[in-house]
Amino acid sequence: MSGSTLQAEETVLRVLIIEDDERIAEINRRFVEKVPGFSVVGIATDEAQALETLEVLEPDLVLLDIYFPDTSGLELLRTIGQKHRQTDVIMITAAKEVDAVREALRGGAFDYIMKPLLFSRLQETLLRYKAYQHTLLTLRQEKAGVSQEEIDALLHGAGKKEASSSGNAVSLPKGIDKLTLDKIVHAVLEAEMPLTAEQTAKRVGVSRSTARRYLEHLIAEGRLQADLSYGDVGRPERVYRKKK
Structure with a gap:
């Protein structure tokens, strides 16, 4: 394939x-x-x-x-x-x-x-739980061990809140910065082809692990979609694109 x-x-x-x-x-x-x-x-x-x-x-x-x-x-x-x-x-x-x-x-x-x-309170927690599960799945698939930063993100996912354009509070896990998140979204949406975490990292100017964490957060939020790309050599690689 x-x-x-x-x-x-x-x-x-x-x-x-x-x-x-x-x-x-x-x-x-x-x-x-x-x-x-x-x-x-x-x-x-x-x-x-x-x-x-x-x-x-x-x-x-x-x-x-x-x-x-x-x-x-x-x-x-x-x-x-x-x-x-x-x-x-x-x-x-x-x-x-x-x-x-x-x-x-x-x-x-x-x-x-x-x-x-309140629905808004339950929604906040469910989205945080969904992001937590996505992070766990990614770490199981891609790494034998975890960094302190990744452990902190799992333990303190309740983090901070940013105001959305509609004025409602949107929960952002600890370690997810609004400015960097917007850059990640822009990079993926503007790309002609799906991007790997490494490609996204180079476009935004962050590390591969940071890019992957933000991308998985966006997957959990339902804003991006992940596929598996089968290259000529090596194992399948996860790529990210705008959700259809």
Whole structure:
């Protein structure tokens, strides 16, 4: 397949909602499915349903309440951490106790969001989680180890916020600068052919690893598309272009 490209399929992240109030669960479902790249695969309203659906569906992400008539969401969080290690959790709850927040974070929750849930707040977290997953996937595929900068980006992805042209707050992970991001976007959009991370780096004047991090962030945001390019020699290389 010399000189050809193979489109990389965008991973859809599978979400399970564990919430005892069916009305709130339905609202959460609608919110999640408004964010590109996420699909709700199930809703559980009690402990038995939660344990069964976790086992059967093996979701990527769980939206988890704390208060249930027959259990605690913090207990379910511990169970997920022990038995479903590939599943991440975002707490969505009315619990305001400091100890509950502390236990949720110590238990590995990706985020802790207070009710009543605002779509903008959930969207911010889901986009950050999507970027986190893309970064993990890229690091697994391309590197045997990670740098301190890359670890910092994973751990502190909540970073800063920049105002969009519409006036809404848009979350940018730590290590993603608005000016550099705009340069990366411009370089890819102006190119006649898809660009590799190295080609992008040369056009913008940054390192290859920096260019790749920004490009993967743009993939996670749905602003660019990644393909695999098969050259004459060597392994397939990831290339980036404007999303169709």
